[in-house]
Amino acid sequence: MTGVRQELNAHGGVDSRRFAAVFSALSDGVLMTDQHAVVTEANPSAHRLLRCATLVGTPLIDLLPPGRAELIDRSDERVVRRWRMPAEDNEVVLEVVTSHTFDESGEAVGAVHTVRDVTANAQLLRLKEEFLFAVAHELRTPVSALTASLDLVHHDLTTMTPAELRTMIGTVHRSALRLEALIENLLDIGSIQAGTFEVRALTSSLRRCLRDAIFLAQPITSARRQSVRARIPREHDQVLADPRRTGQVLANLIANASKYSPEGTDIFVEAMDADGFVRVSVRDEGPGIPPAERARVFDRFYRSRITSNGASGIGLGLAICRAIVEAQGGHIDIGEASGGGALVHFTIPRPRIEEEDA
Ligand SMILES: Nc1ncnc2c1ncn2[C@@H]1O[C@H](COP(=O)(O)OP(=O)(O)OP(=O)(O)O)[C@@H](O)[C@H]1O
Ligand SMILES: [Mg+2]
The missing domain is CATH 3.30.450.20 (PAS domain)
Structure with missing residues (x-):
């Protein structure tokens, strides 16, 4: 020196x-x-x-x-x-x-x-590799279903009964919806990171958002023979929210409730009053989310080793739910259902009186 x-x-x-x-x-x-x-x-x-x-x-x-x-x-x-x-x-x-x-x-x-x-960089690199693997894995199932269904239609179109054809088109449709939801999640997490994520809140019907969500999550719930039991009283139907985004929150929560719970169980969606807000809860009969992990599951790419039971996913759903709920002025958190299952609550502002009248 x-x-x-x-x-x-x-x-x-x-x-x-x-x-x-x-x-x-x-x-x-x-x-x-x-x-x-x-x-x-x-x-x-x-x-x-x-x-x-x-x-x-x-x-x-x-x-x-x-x-x-x-x-x-x-x-x-x-x-x-x-x-x-x-x-x-x-x-x-x-x-x-x-x-x-x-x-x-x-x-x-x-x-x-x-x-x-360079520990942080090395972790990021590992996360990126795991993420690419998880995305490929997630894409494989619906793409395989699409290919198999289209192959069948291609070979047997002339001999298929209308009922068989309808079933086949149903599978193709569900697979396409799954792909669409996955791509939407990936694009959304990108815009959340880039700070360009937007919601357009307007007076909307919570029941309608739920109906869309049940339709979106239906490929998963029906494959697992689960039913969604909803209770949204009329006085809690009107919310100030982006209807498409709110449907997306509910679809993500219902998909989680479905894939992390045993087959044949029920999923409950309820709405109640919460001081100027409507509080929506999605509850399931699965193993629940351990208290120590309740904050972390909202981090992007975080997947709990305890609760994942081999279910596929890339750890984006709850991160996107939180971004949507908070952009609408609400709050999302996780509790525990009385039977031990997961209980996710989120709030949505009620429309102001003038808007309701308009
Ligand atoms: N209802 C639930 N019951 C038990 N564990 C849950 C439940 N919901 C979420 N989790 C846990 O939280 C983690 C994060 O959930 P999140 O929805 O963000 O991602 P994912 O379901 O793994 O993947 P993606 O939603 O992107 O397909 C899950 O991997 C799971 O471990
Ligand atoms: Mg999820």
């Missing part, structure tokens, strides 16, 4: 005290090693990131957890490695860029290593 300092001073750029201050303040760890790969200098961030009190005098090899380094990029002068360091709650991923230093005659005299915590 003395050589570097002298060179900088010779150019009149940075004095040694300022240089030392910058070296200490860097959030990236910086280590320097000599020609024997023994550490000669280390800044405080290097100690913090490598969780090691003594770095100077230690051979670099002793600092690397054996067998847990992955080479990412290599050229003659630069080597990029990713280290996975075991930590208390989870592992920490460090990216280490090694640049060799040479003297005037071109002889290697040591190396500078910058150490950066």
